[in-house]
Amino acid sequence: MHNLFLLDGMALVYRAHFAFMRNPILTSKGFNTSAVYGFANALLDIIDNHDASHIGVAFDTRAPTCRHELYPPYKAQREAMPEELAAAIPYVKQLCKAFGIPVLELDGYEADDIIGTLAHRADADGGIHTYMVTPDKDFAQLVTDTTTMWKPGRQGNNHELLDVAAIQNQWQVESPKQVIDILGLWGDASDNIPGVPGIGEKTAKKLVGQFGSVEKLLESTDQLKGKQKENLINFADQARLSKELATIILDAPVEVSWDDLVISQRDDEALQALLTEMEFNSIAKRLYGDSFVAGRGHEESTTTANEEPESANLKTIADVEHSYHLIDDAKDLHQLIKKLSLSSRFCFDLETTSLDPRSCQILGIAFAVQAHEAYFVHTGAGSKLSIDMVLDKLNVVLDSKIEKVGHNLKFDLSVLLAHGCPVSGPFFDTMLVHALVAADQRHSMDFVSEALLGYTPVKLADLSQNSKGADGDLFGFDEEEPKPAKKSTKKKEIKMHLIPVDELADYAAEDADVTWQIAEILRGQLEESGQQPIYQNIEAPLMPVLTAMENEGISLDIVALKGIGDSLTKRISKLSEAIIEAAGREFNLNSPKQLGEILFGEMELVEKPKKTKTGQFKTDEQTLSALAPKHQIVADILDYREASKLKSTYVDALPQHVSSKTGRVHTHYQQLMTSTGRLASNDPNLQNIPVRSVAGREIRKAFVPRDLHHTLLAADYSQVELRVMAALSGDEAMIEAIKADLDIHTATAARVYGVAMDEVTSEMRRNAKMVNFGIIYGISAFGLSQRLDIPRGEASEIIETYFKQYPGVKNYMESTIESAKENGYVETISGRRCHVRNIDSKNGTIRSGAERAAINAPVQGTAADMIKLAMVQVRALLDKQEAKTKMLLQVHDELLFDLHLSEQETLVPQIVKTMENALVLPHGIQCKVETGTGDNWLAAH
Template sequence: MHKLFLLDGMALVYRAHFALIRNPILTSKGINTSAVFGFTNTLLDLIDNQGASHIGVAFDTKEPTPRHEIFPEYKAQRDAMPEELAAAIPYVKQLCRALGIPVLEVPGYEADDIIGTLAHRADEAGNIHTYMVTPDKDFAQLVTETTTMWKPGRQGGNHELLDVAAINQQWEIESPKQVIDILGLWGDASDNIPGVPGIGEKTAKKLIKQFGSMENILDSTDQLKGKQKENLENFREQALLSKKLVTIMLDAPVDVHWNDLALGNRDDAKVKSLLTELEFNAIGKRLYGADFTAGRGHQTNESSTDDTDSEPTEAPQLKTIDDVPHQYHLVDSVQALDSLTKKLSIANRYCFDLETTSLDPRSCDILGIAFSVKAHEGYYVHTGPGSPLKLVMVLEKLKLVFQTKLEKIGHNLKFDLSVLAMHGCEVSGPFYDTMLVHSLVYPDRRHNMDFVSEAMLGYTPVKLEQLAEQCKEPEKDLFASEEEPKPKKKKGKKKELNMSLIPVEALAEYAAEDADVTLQIAEKLRPWLEKIEQEAIYQNIEAPLIPVLTAMENEGIALDIVALKAIGDSLGKRITGLTEDITEAAGKAFNLNSPKQLGEILFGEMQLVEKPKKTKTGQFKTDEQTLAALAPKHPIVADILEYREASKLKSTYVDALPNHVSQRTNRVHTHFHQLLASTGRLASSDPNLQNIPVRSEAGREIRKAFVPRDAKHTLLAADYSQVELRVMAALSGDESMIQAIKNDLDIHSATAAKVFDVEIDQVSSEQRRSAKMVNFGIIYGISAFGLSQRLGIARTEASEIIETYFKQYPGIKDYMESTVEFAVDHGYIETITGRKCYIRNIDSRNGMLRKGAERAAINAPVQGSAADMIKLAMIQVSELLDKEQAKSKMLLQVHDELLFDLDLSEKDRLVPQIIHTMEHALPLPFDIPCKVDIGTGNNWLQAH
């Protein structure tokens, strides 16, 4: 039997374009080729892997259709096709023809009607099985014993074949023809087909299941009641019209014969030319082998090589500084500096970038500052060794422009602001940080400047390695040891660059190029930030947070080394004792840090469980989750878990923290990351002060080592109380939870009272613990299995608790379901502020991946909104401290907590204002109040 594949061109192109909307494929010229790339891959899969003997791609045309004649409003409300998508369609058609595949178009008829007509002809001809390649649900009506829907998978997933049985099951009908009746009743907002008011998908299916057809329903309204009966009678003609509009034609005037659809010979010269123009390296190599190249294709990150084809085409290469005319100036005189300052002061925005001797903003020296106000133009103010310009004088003059209200552009501005602040030069906003904006626009991509430049500008900046060729003293190693000065850029090298060996002229060109490229990237990013509707997130949250984090990082926190050593000694003794206990219980000595040896002891020799789980490599599983489930029953397992925690605390914090004390400030300075997480939650590194455990006694002990600045200060911890539950109540609108919060009830006791049907004052500690686990577990989409594991109860009991919970808080269940549906439809969710958090694998065919994505979708709006709240609080508290000219300083942000060095003389005046500011930083829907708990003390543990 022949295989005929008919592709719904428009639907597939749209799908491919929007599937990659948050991480589009761009050529070196910045052209969006997502639609062509996705469509071509689908096409090649059909040719290579599906055994297509005949194939055709159908497209709509601009002319009005017969549907417009009977209903002029048909598709009238549709938005105009995005320009990038419209530009892609000609390429799709050219590629089809070059691959020997006919493009099917009939003026005045839609792709649906072309496919419907050809599928119907194939059914009648016999010996042909037709596959309709489309994601469009309307095609379900065409499915027969010899016509099947071939629905492409999402995000690289497998395709789905929908035959008669699958359609009947999916639509709850007896024949695919009844899909027309369901669609007619239901209507289609995207095509402006009205249907019948009040009848959605579920109701339509129920009615067709009961009556068989739309006509039977309309003739039997006497069997119906209420509004449904009224609407079906009042909108009878509209229902019949809608049915006609959704019916795909089987007799469109398609002048195509069977032989026309036979897979033809491809025109290799045209195919290669198109692939080169589109920079599709991966597809080219798939068709023509490893030697094919189309320039630097960003979707595959491949480097360009010479095309060895017999009919080579000119491959677009990434441009470099040698290919682009530019004017980069070395500023090394007072006159030139004054001229530059004047130029900057009259600009509406400028980009700047520091060159430094180190990556540590609190110890580095400034070698120079680069500026750009215009593409392909840049200036480098030389302040390093040998310069007649002294840094103090340069910064004094530049303060005039650094402290104006001009927009300052940079890539990773926090570093530059930190360095300047340590040199006594404050920089005023507004700020446009291309690294942060790129993180919002393309969250799944890399954000270093070289990659962004190549992806958005088609331009490769000069690499530091290239400067080695211009080294002043080539006999010396340009890449010096760790003791030598380090550069600001190109992180990740084991050896760092000794900048002092680079000729000033070369360094000036290198630095000015950075500023120039960053300025150009900013202009490319602006429309994209607006397009994805994240301007407000950047302008109101991320941009004003930059100087706040800069100040916090530079402030640092004091560390009591003596107290830390005492904690380390105690941990060391505990580790030794645990090692002895574990060895005695095991009956032999072994390496406790070896998962393999540990597994053999616990499950091989001691046989703690009958059927132990194993890893893919055949080893026994000894991860924390596996051991935690066994710990209550086996003391040796509990000891192993305690040993692991103690060892990790000692190595990660006790032994490592002293190495992070700055020699210049004698304080510990963490590094905050604004957009490392898709939810916007802040992260901390070098050292990570956010992951110090607080649930275990040993973890809490570490906090004792963090202390106030001096005797005139105390540490103030201001912690949002149960903020994620308050946000969940706000997002879900659940009346019971909202009322409990407004009545200032203990939310876990209130939940326990409802779930276990007791008075709130009769709730036991065990019931409250269970309720607390459910409250927080629901936020993370916990399952009955997960809850049973955490509480140590049977899965049936856990399932009953969750079921009862949802009966008491129905709004939360509705929220969870609607959030997952929204994520499936859009690929992202939104926080209260409108931040978009993209959800991968939400429609994956892999059940485990999909369930994980669904849990992420449920949690992301909660965690993201809480993250936005504390970011806004940090901005507003910082403004408060500035306004009050306070001596007190904000030091750390750890999840829902802010930590301050509080000047004792300001305590009574500032603390109430800090609490008020934090509680009103982000007003929640339904007037749900936020609550902040505070504590003070001579160390972080006391304060918390």
């Protein structure tokens, strides 16, 4: 039996493109390769792991089909293909050609028809089992004993095989061919197949199950009643038409033989060239081994199919003359320090035994002051130099005004601070600078080196291959990620001590050397980008502030946390019992699929439940939240989910994050993870602890002051994004309300509903609050109607009235979108550029998403700039006064402090003043900071 795989090319590339929509895979030149990458991985999985003997990839063409002639509106409502996807499709076809796989296209026919014809032909010929690789439900009609649907998995999940039994069960039919009848009655919104009004999926299945086909149903309308009978009589022709439109053609003139589809030898020259252009390092290594590096933005490989594969014009340490020196005695160390002290800047890089700054050991420090020359001060086993002595000697340059260069410098600063060696600025961090000048790209040192220098640094994994000990490899990691020694946040211990000293010296020295060279290029790019003030005034000064905050950590009351956990466990148990009782049977509460079947299949809570792209009932938070006020079981499910998440994410996990060295919890902050500059907390994430729910607030009780001489101080910007919107838009009414210190939501409600301030009801204020914050995120009438659970027309009227009352806001939104289209970016008040992709896309969904991002980015980005500046200035205030109070956490618009009781009266007003004036807003808008203190975080908040 041969295995024929027929791939629905267009469906697969669409799926791959949108799977990476939030974090697209871009080359160093900015080309979006998400579709090519996703398709390539799917193709390789089939070729390598699933015994394929024959394979073909079918695509639609632009030519109209017989369905368009039959019904001109067919697929007429479909959004235009995203431009980035359209640009990627030729590369997908090149990929197929390089693998020797036929691309099957036929004017007048869809990919469905090509696959249907070949599958039908294979069934007739025998000896072939066909796998139709597609997520499209329409293909269910083609399933036979020797034709199976191969439904790709999502988010790394395994694919799903749908055979005859699976289709019978899923569609509730006797034969897969009856799927056509169901689609004829139900219609298909994505293809603009009309179906019959009033008949949805569930009813269609029921009717086909009862009558067998559309034709027999239409002959039996006398057995029906009411509106259903009326619609089937009135729309009988439309039902027949819809069935014909939904029927996949089985006799298209596809001129291809089985021999044409036999997997043939790939064209390595073409494939290597394509992988190089696409910069697919991981796929290249998978196919050609570690010696092949696809590269970043360099010329195509000239390797022929008969030659050993080589890197794509990228140099390595073996190709470049260099002078790297191992230093392991006091004399050479003294000479190095002298050299560093005479330099205007130097690059340094630590090599450590782990990624925990407070528990790792420093094996050495690499330095560079010019290209191709570097030094490694060895402090590990066998060295004559101890780390304490080295740091004591190096203090003269580390604590000087000489500029320090590095990649992800905060890690190095954190390690040194934990070892009692603070480092003074100025700093030039190549990772942060690259994030500012090339926000859409990856920022690992390897990526940046290949993109800017055409040079591939030595991989830690390469060293581990030759340095295995009793415990195996030093480290396991993805080559696409930054080097784990200091340039990622992976938790696994690195067995660096297994690496021979001379190899470690070259590896570390190369890091310093490469980073130095990158920095020299990035200096010019930073100036050209217009982001130099952002880096110099905000990001660089913030680095040591974050380092100090991370090093401080925060105290956790384990006993209190356990009590919270016990309460959550009891609540989870009670909610589980209530939900099971209401459902009428046992089921897995943590399974979205089973939950959907209970709520919408068995209990039928809504008439037309929404479904995911995979055909499951939607049970996401937004869907359930809209139903919770009407159905107790749904409210209980939401409470159950929240309690379960709080327990697993915080109650169970937080104790594991208490440092054995300090007894405190130390989060880590990423400065430029988002384009708006918002800080991101991780390992553990302390920014996502819910504050609006009772259960979420309870978790904050476990965070406490360090001792009896301190209390926790929370200083929170009040409605900062609304104040920023007023400043950006210059809207007179909004500015007037803020300056008068009115409740902005009540003031908005009064204007929108045309009533006096004292006549605003709680519901009016709630709606106005939703509009105020929704406008910042570019909310639509549909979005507002969903959030407020009101008709779309009413929501549209509220928004229209809002804009009449605040015309400056509407003008801001329109001008911001136009500016984004013209420049490709928007700016915060500070001048931070937030790049906006696809703002001029012809695809309405993508374009509207980009427009919302353009509206929101200057607001959110300005708020981010403000709190970053506040952190820098508050830290300067604390240092100047030699305060015992310490800044601990930044959570959205809030700063949390260990406030020394002796400084409460004098210091708190100064902190408030500093925060309120950290960033001067236009139009005289004054920021407002509210404070609270307490013996735990909740009490302070």
